[in-house]
Amino acid sequence: MARLEIRGLRKSYGKVEALKGIDLDIADGEFCVFVGPSGCGKSTLLRTIAGLEDINAGTIDIDGEVVNNLRPRDRNIAMVFQNYALYPYLNVYENIAFGLRARKVPDAEVKVRVGNAAEMLGISGLLDRTPRQLSGGQRQRVAIGRAVVRDARLFLFDEPLSNLDAQLRDGMRAEIKRLHQEIGKTTIYVTHDQIEAMTLADRIVLLRDGLIEQQGAPLDLFERPATRFVAGFLGSPQMNFVETKLEQADDGLALVFDQDRKLPLDPTRVPAFDKWRGRDVILGIRPEHMSRSGDGASRKPAETPLNVLVDLVQPTGTRTYAQFRLNGTEITVELPSHTVERPGTTIEILVDMSRIILVDPETQRVIPG
Amino acid sequence: MNSGGATGETVAGPGGPALLTRASQAADRNFKYWMIFPAVLVILLIGLFPVIYTLIVSTQNLTMMDEDTTFHGLMHYRALLEDARFWESLLHTFIFVVVALPAELIFGLAMAYLFLERLPGRQIFVALLVLPVITSPIIAGATWRLLFDNRFGPINQILGWFAGEPVPILWTVDPNFVYPAILIAEIWQWTPFMFLLLLAALSNVDQSQIEAAELDGAGFWRTFTRIVLPAIWPVMAIAVLIRALDLFRLFDVIWALTRGGPGTSTETISIYAYVLGFQQFETSYTSAMAFLVIVILAVSITLILRRMEIDR
Amino acid sequence: MRADKGLGLTLRYVTAIAVTVVFLFPIYWLAMISFKTPEEIFAFPPVWWPESIQFANYAVLFKDGDVDTIWNSMVIATVSTVCAMFLGTMCAYSIARFRTGGNFFADWVLSNRMIPPIVIVFPIFLLYVQLGWVDTYVGLIVLYTAFNLPYVIWMMRGYIQDIPLELEESALVDGCSRWQVFMKVVWPMARGGLFATAVFTFVFAWNEFIFALVLTRSDVTTFPVQVTHYFGGQSNFWAKIAAMSMLGTVPIFIAVALLQRFLVRGISLGAVKG
Ligand SMILES: Nc1ncnc2c1ncn2[C@@H]1O[C@H](COP(=O)(O)OP(=O)(O)O)[C@@H](O)[C@H]1O
Ligand SMILES: [Mg+2]
Numbered sequence: 017m018a019r020l021e022i023r024g025l026r027k028s029y030g031k032v033e034a035l036k037g038i039d040l041d042i043a044d045g046e047f048c049v050f051v052g053p054s055g056c057g058k059s060t061l062l063r064t065i066a067g068l069e070d071i072n073a074g075t076i077d078i079d080g081e082v083v084n085n086l087r088p089r090d091r092n093i094a095m096v097f098q099n100y101a102l103y104p105y106l107n108v109y110e111n112i113a114f115g116l117r118a119r120k121v122p123d124a125e126v127k128v129r130v131g132n133a134a135e136m137l138g139i140s141g142l143l144d145r146t147p148r149q150l151s152g153g154q155r156q157r158v159a160i161g162r163a164v165v166r167d168a169r170l171f172l173f174d175e176p177l178s179n180l181d182a183q184l185r186d187g188m189r190a191e192i193k194r195l196h197q198e199i200g201k202t203t204i205y206v207t208h209d210q211i212e213a214m215t216l217a218d219r220i221v222l223l224r225d226g227l228i229e230q231q232g233a234p235l236d237l238f239e240r241p242a243t244r245f246v247a248g249f250l251g252s253p254q255m256n257f258v259e260t261k262l263e264q265a266d267d268g269l270a271l272v273f274d275q276d277r278k279l280p281l282d283p284t285r286v287p288a289f290d291k292w293r294g295r296d297v298i299l300g301i302r303p304e305h306m307s308r309s310g311d312g313a314s315r316k317p318a319e320t321p322l323n324v325l326v327d328l329v330q331p332t333g334t335r336t337y338a339q340f341r342l343n344g345t346e347i348t349v350e351l352p353s354h355t356v357e358r359p360g361t362t363i364e365i366l367v368d369m370s371r372i373i374l375v376d377p378e379t380q381r382v383i384p385g
Numbered sequence: 386m387n388s389g390g391a392t393g394e395t396v397a398g399p400g401g402p403a404l405l406t407r408a409s410q411a412a413d414r415n416f417k418y419w420m421i422f423p424a425v426l427v428i429l430l431i432g433l434f435p436v437i438y439t440l441i442v443s444t445q446n447l448t449m450m451d452e453d454t455t456f457h458g459l460m461h462y463r464a465l466l467e468d469a470r471f472w473e474s475l476l477h478t479f480i481f482v483v484v485a486l487p488a489e490l491i492f493g494l495a496m497a498y499l500f501l502e503r504l505p506g507r508q509i510f511v512a513l514l515v516l517p518v519i520t521s522p523i524i525a526g527a528t529w530r531l532l533f534d535n536r537f538g539p540i541n542q543i544l545g546w547f548a549g550e551p552v553p554i555l556w557t558v559d560p561n562f563v564y565p566a567i568l569i570a571e572i573w574q575w576t577p578f579m580f581l582l583l584l585a586a587l588s589n590v591d592q593s594q595i596e597a598a599e600l601d602g603a604g605f606w607r608t609f610t611r612i613v614l615p616a617i618w619p620v621m622a623i624a625v626l627i628r629a630l631d632l633f634r635l636f637d638v639i640w641a642l643t644r645g646g647p648g649t650s651t652e653t654i655s656i657y658a659y660v661l662g663f664q665q666f667e668t669s670y671t672s673a674m675a676f677l678v679i680v681i682l683a684v685s686i687t688l689i690l691r692r693m694e695i696d697r
Numbered sequence: 698m699r700a701d702k703g704l705g706l707t708l709r710y711v712t713a714i715a716v717t718v719v720f721l722f723p724i725y726w727l728a729m730i731s732f733k734t735p736e737e738i739f740a741f742p743p744v745w746w747p748e749s750i751q752f753a754n755y756a757v758l759f760k761d762g763d764v765d766t767i768w769n770s771m772v773i774a775t776v777s778t779v780c781a782m783f784l785g786t787m788c789a790y791s792i793a794r795f796r797t798g799g800n801f802f803a804d805w806v807l808s809n810r811m812i813p814p815i816v817i818v819f820p821i822f823l824l825y826v827q828l829g830w831v832d833t834y835v836g837l838i839v840l841y842t843a844f845n846l847p848y849v850i851w852m853m854r855g856y857i858q859d860i861p862l863e864l865e866e867s868a869l870v871d872g873c874s875r876w877q878v879f880m881k882v883v884w885p886m887a888r889g890g891l892f893a894t895a896v897f898t899f900v901f902a903w904n905e906f907i908f909a910l911v912l913t914r915s916d917v918t919t920f921p922v923q924v925t926h927y928f929g930g931q932s933n934f935w936a937k938i939a940a941m942s943m944l945g946t947v948p949i950f951i952a953v954a955l956l957q958r959f960l961v962r963g964i965s966l967g968a969v970k971g
Contacts, residue, residue, distance in 0.1 A: 068866050088869040101867035105885045115871030118881075166871065416875040417795035421802075424788035424846050431817050431843045432809040438820040499712055512957060513717055516724055518964070519953050521904035523921040524942045527928070528727045531935060539726060539743050577720065578964065585961040623966060634813035637906045641925065655815040655907075662819045663911060675816040686811055 018079050018169040018202045019044050020065070025074035027060055034060040036226040038074070042204065042219075047196050050206045051213035052223035053249070058206045061223070062172050065204065067091050078170065089118075094163035095172040098179065100155045102147040102162075108134075109143040112161045133165040136195070153184045160192070164199070171196075171203040177212065189215060210250050214238065222246055241382055244375045247300050253337060256347045258299045259377065262292045271299055273343050279320050282369040288385025289374060297383070298375040303337065303350040305371040309364040319366040327359050340365075436679060439672040447668035461673035470649060471674065474657040480564070481653065482632045485571050489628060490621075492572065493579025500580075501587050515581055517574045526641025529570040533557055533642070557643050563651050570638050575631070579624055586620035587613070626689065633682070654678060724946075730939035731755070738935050754940040763937070766923035767944055772834060773919060774902035777841035781898050782891060784842070785849025786857075790883055792850065793857040794865075803854070810847035814907045822911050832914040840912070841902040848901075848966070849894055855967040856890030857883060893959030900949055920945040 020042040027035040034057045042048045050058040063069045065076060067088035075082050083091050094115070102111050110117075112133055116126045134140045137157045147155055156176060163171055173192070177185045193216055196203050207213055213220050214234045221231040230242045241247035247255050260271045262281075269289055270280040279299075281289060309321050324340035324347075331337075331353060338356045339346050349365060356363060374383045443461055446453040465471055496514070500507055517525065532538050533556035544552040556566040590613055598608045614621075636655040639645060645652035645660070652660075658678075662671035729747055730738055731754050737744045758764050788806075791797040798805075821840060822831070830836035860883060868878045884891075909919040918926075924941050927934040953960065 063866075066866075066870055068869065087874075088866075089872040089874065091870075093870060095867065095870045097863040097867055099861060099863055101861070101863040103864060103882065103885070105888070114868070118868070118872035118877060162867075162871070172870075417791040417797045420791035420879075421788045421797055424784040424850065427784060427839065427843045428806065428809055428846050430839065431812060431821070432805075434824065435812075435817040435820040438824070439816070442820075496716060499709060499716065502709075504706070504709060504713060508957070510713055510717055512954060514720055515953070515960060516950055517720060519900055519904075519949050520724070520946055521906065521921050521949075523906040524904075524924060524946055525723075527924055527938050527942055528723045530928075531730060531938065532723055532726055536741055537739055537743055537935075539722075539745070542743050573720065573723065581961055581964065627966070630811050630813075634815060636815060640906070641928070655813060658815045658819070659907070659911075663822075668819075668823070671819055675819060678813065678816050682811065682813070683808075686808070 020170065020202065020204075021075075021077040022065075023075045023077070025061070025064065025076065026072045027057075027064055027069060028072055034226055035064070035071075038226075038228060040221060040228065040231070042202060045200050045202055047193075047203045047205065047216060047218045048221060049213040049217035049219070050204065050221050050223055051208065051210060051249075052229070054208055056223045057226040058208070058223055059174055060226075062095075062174055062204060062206050065170075066093050066095050066172055091170075092168050093170045093172060094166045094168035095174070096159050096163050096176045098175045100147070100159040100179075102155060102158055104147050107144055107146050108139065108150070108158050111147065111158055112143075112165050115162060115166045129165050129167075130161075133161045136164065136198070137161050152180050153188060156180060156188055160195070164195070169202070171201050173203070173205040175206055175208065177207070178209070185212075192216065211252065214250065222249060241373065243382060244298065244300065244380045247373060247375075247382065251302055253303050253348050253350070255300050255302045256345070257375070258301075258343050258345045258347065260297060260299050260343055262289060262295060262297050262374070264293060269293060271297070277322055277342075279322060279367055279369065285370075285385055289383065292374070292383065296377050298377050300373040300375055300382075301347075301367060302371065303348045305368040306349040307366050307368075308351055308355050309366045320369050322365045322367055323362060324365050325360070325362050326356050329356050329359055338363075436676070439676045439679070442669050443673035443676050445669050448666060448670075457669075461670050462677065464670065465673055465677060470652070470657060473649065474652045474654050477651060478633060478635065478653040478655075481568070481571065481635050482629060484568055485575070485632055486625065486628055488568070488572050489576045489579045490625065492576045493583050493624075496576070496580040497583035497587050500584055511581070511584070514577045516577075518578045518581070520574065522574065522637035523641055525574045526570060526638040529566070529573070529638070530557065530642055533566055558647055560647055560650055563643050563647065567639055567642055567651060570642065571632075571635070574638070575628060578628065582620055582624040583617065586617035590616040630682075630686075727939050727942055727946075730935055731943045733936070735936065754936040755944070758937065758940055758944065763923060763941065764944065766918045766920045766941075769834075769913075769917045770903055770919040770921075770945065773837045773841065773917065774899050776834070777838045777845065777902050778895050778899045780838065780842040781845040781849045782895050785846050785894075786853045786884070786887065786891065787879070788846070789850045789853035790857055790879055793854045794862075806847050806850050808847075810844075810851070814844075814905075818907055818911050821908075825912060831912055832916045834917050836912050837909060837917065837919070840908055841905065844905075844908075845898045845901055849898060852894040852897075852963070852967055853887065853890060856887045856894075860886045889959070893956055893963050896952055896956050896959070897963045899952070903945070903949060 020040070022038055022040040025035055025038040025040075026033070038061060050061060052058055060069060064071050067083065067086060067090075071084065076084055078091065103114065106114065109130055112130045113126045116129060121129075130143070131140070134143060137160060139154060139157050139161060142150060142154060142158070147158065150158065156179075159176070176192070177188055180188060189212060192205075205212075205216060207216075217234050219231060220234050220237050222229045222237065224245055230237055230246045237246060238250050241250065244257065248257065258273070260273060262269050263272050264270075265272075265278060265280055268280055268283055268286045269292075270278045272278050307319075322342075324342065326338045326340050328339040328346075329336060330339075334353065336351050336353050336355055338349050338351055340349070341347070374385075375381065376383055444456055444458060446455070446457045446460070500510060504510070520528075532540050535541055535553055535555050538556075540556070541552045541554055544554070554562055556562050594612050594616075595608055598612050603611065634655050635653050636659070639651055639653060639656055643651045645656040649657075654674075658671055658674055661667045661674065729745075732750045732752070733744065733747045734751060734753070737747050792803055792806075825831045825836050828836075830839075864886065865878050865882050868882045869875075873881060904921065905919075906921045906925075909922045910925070913919065913922060920941060924938055924945070927937045927941065956963075
């Protein structure tokens with residue numbers, strides 16, 4: 017059981033600054049996910065916590081004890097690696113027992129603890145095999161078993177599922193979540209996959225270029241992104257961004273586009289955006305927050321129609337993605353299947369103006385309101 | 386080394402154990418130096434001590450008779466420059482290098498091509514062909530001594546079949562035949578070395594590039610110089626370098642076949658240094674020669690490595 | 698070239714066999730002499746195939762105690778190989794994982810491999826006279842260890858670099874000290890490379906001649922030196938040369954045959970991986 021407190025953490029590799037000042041608190045028992053594009057410093061942050069990398073500045077504090085100068089073995093942390101890190105010359109039993117052996121735990125206790133861990137992960141039947149004789153999913157379980165058996169105070173996972181095929185990944189994801197609920201240990205999980213992050217996390221820490229871009233509960237981040245980067249990173253397909261202008265229209269404000277198309281702002285949000293009147297902004301709108309008019313559903317008050325010419329149709333079976341151009345930018349809209357059959361059709365799109373965000377083009381930050 | 390071992394999962398608190406942890410942390414920091422320390426110590430025995438020792442002794446005047454350890458400057462180096470036997474031994478060494486090295490390379494390459502394409506039982510051929518390489522050079526020399534025997538050896542016998550009359554060549558004595566004899570033994574032993582490395586290198590050449598070149602109408606020679614040679618060059622360079630260094634220190638085979646004879650006609654640097662040092666006990670003079678050889682080697686290796694850029 | 702596949706294959710086969718016969722003939726001749734009677738050895742014209750395989754030439758070596766030199770070679774080669782492997786792998790690990798000493802150190806280590814034995818044997822001899830190490834096991838063992846270390850370090854560095862770093866990091870997190878990581882992870886993971894490298898280290902020490910010639914007298918004479926004792930001015934002890942050479946060579950042939958797949962990487966300083 018552990019609380020983690022990180023203050024002003026910096027780490028460089030030669031000239032490359034991988035972490036540029038991280039402040040982070042993780043509560044006892046929390047499932048925290050570090051997410052971000054490849055190369056943003058997720059692994060580096062995780063490895064500094066594990067003690068595998070020296071740091072250049074700042075403190076790492078576990079349960080009130082600064083661990084900066086503790087070696088990995090003295091931090092009492094368990095870690096699961098991307099490529100499983102199983103020892104090919106040991107069988108599954110000895111692989112799981114490795115950490116216990118290193119700490120000279122008596123044989124009898126090793127036996128009990130390995131047995132329990134194997135039971136929990138459903139690999140009791142595999143204990144005599146060597147890693148080579150296991151499938152990817154089984155290897156992953158053994159790797160997790162190695163961590164679980166240790167009874168460490170903090171669990172670290174570095175992209176544990178990225179080597180598995182898609183189907184297996186979904187299953188293992190659920191299992192990791194279940195495991196966390198059972199054991200309740202503080203867990204930090206690194207992934208570049210935003211769906212994994214959304215589904216697993218109590219809290220998401222979104223990293224970008226060695227800094228924390230935003231952190232919070234998954235839905236908080238999804239619904240109230242602080243920056244264009246966060247808004248674009250979470251959600252699939254990505255949020256659409258269109259450069260546009262906020263202008264006076266009738267008795268409120270409207271976003272204006274080419275071909276005289278306009279989207280009047282939701283009256284309730286007008287006061288917040290008032291000082292952006294007449295200025296350039298970037299509109300952010302998720303594909304699922306647009307629909308085709310005349311779908312049968314009655315129109316909500318915040319929805320505003322927009323005439324668009326569809327130039328690309330991508331059916332996925334459950335949904336269909338259609339693309340159209342707006343101010344020279346390709347916009348994707350998510351529609352029910354069969355809503356549009358082929359490109360070249362002009363349709364009327366309804367935009368849910370209560371869900372749009374506006375981004376300051378200078379700072380790339382989301383304008384509050 | 387074992388701090389925290391017996392305490393199992395409990396983590397060192399702020400009390401005593403933390404001190405232990407800190408101590409072993411220092412051990413961690415110095416770990417990498419401790420790991421190289423013993424090896425470096427032993428290597429210095431051959432890598433530093435002899436160099437310094439020969440340098441010092443070469444400026445004194447130690448001989449079998451005399452224990453004169455006063456400073457004599459570059460006396461021996463000057464004498465060395467005027468020592469015809471030294472220059473001749475250098476020349477002999479040079480002859481062995483420039484004849485044997487290309488011969489081994491060309492024969493090795495030809496053999497590698499012979500075994501490059503699929504040939505059932507190739508593994509067995511390769512396993513047999515490598516045997517000369519792993520034979521002790523002195524044993525190889527001894528073996529050839531038996532083969533070259535003018536009366537009871539098979540070589541003269543076989544030559545006799547072709548000549549149609551008995552061939553009485555004194556291979557290890559006749560000045561006209563000692564060089565061929567030594568070179569044959571040397572080439573016999575080390576051609577398979579070249580063969581093995583070049584076969585491995587050739588097998589790794591991207592086959593599709595060769596096929597593309599052939600489709601473009603390139604002949605064998607063009608394909609070889611444009612595609613194959615650049616691809617095998619790194620391995621070939623290392624093989625040539627290793628063999629050049631070995632040939633430069635050639636000793637065993639000559640020792641077994643001619644001991645540098647007749648007279649001093651097949652004396653290499655190594656043989657001459659041995660004779661000077663261990664038969665005539667010219668301690669300081671030998672040291673000067675040894676040091677000069679070290680300098681020559683150090684300079685040429687540096688230059689060669691830089692030219693070939695095979696370093697990494 | 699491709700068209701006449703059948704003919705080409707036959708031709709290549711014939712050539713391959715011819716080449717192999719040429720290269721194996723000296724070894725065959727050596728083996729045959731070791732089995733011949735004195736009359737057969739000194740027959741003119743030479744006897745190409747002995748009447749009967751007889752082991753008298755070997756029996757003499759055993760009776761006179763000449764085979765002790767094989768034992769000496771065995772002790773010296775084995776102990777120096779173990780020492781070189783252990784110290785060398787430690788050093789290689791440090792270089793591979795921590796870049797200890799940087800490129801300069803790695804180059805310096807390798808450059809020691811290039812020193813001709815004749816250059817160092819003289820000062821070493823004088824040093825050993827002082828230390829009383831001439832004609833002792835320890836003298837040759839230390840020297841062969843030193844001479845093999847650069848090779849071991851160079852080779853093992855390559856093998857260690859191929860070990861996934863994650864395995865070591867995982868062990869560190871799991872509670873191993875650096876030394877334990879080396880013993881429990883690096884050592885077993887590098888096993889294949891260790892054997893391959895050890896064979897060549899062993900072969901070098903086993904075959905070495907100059908050092909042994911200078912630094913042994915009678916107590917620890919190694920077999921290559923012993924063979925040269927049979928060289929005479931006019932009459933060579935042919936039977937002994939052949940039998941002794943066989944005793945010293947066949948074990949190496951067997952050892953290397955067992956490690957075929959490491960052969961190329963081993964003798965090319967790792968220039969060819971595989
Ligand atoms: N050992 C290293 N040496 C040099 N640069 C490194 C090293 N490890 C990571 N980096 C750099 O640090 C940055 C962050 O890397 P990392 O933490 O691995 O990213 P990711 O978020 O994909 O896990 C990257 O720019 C990477 O190139
Ligand atoms: Mg990563």
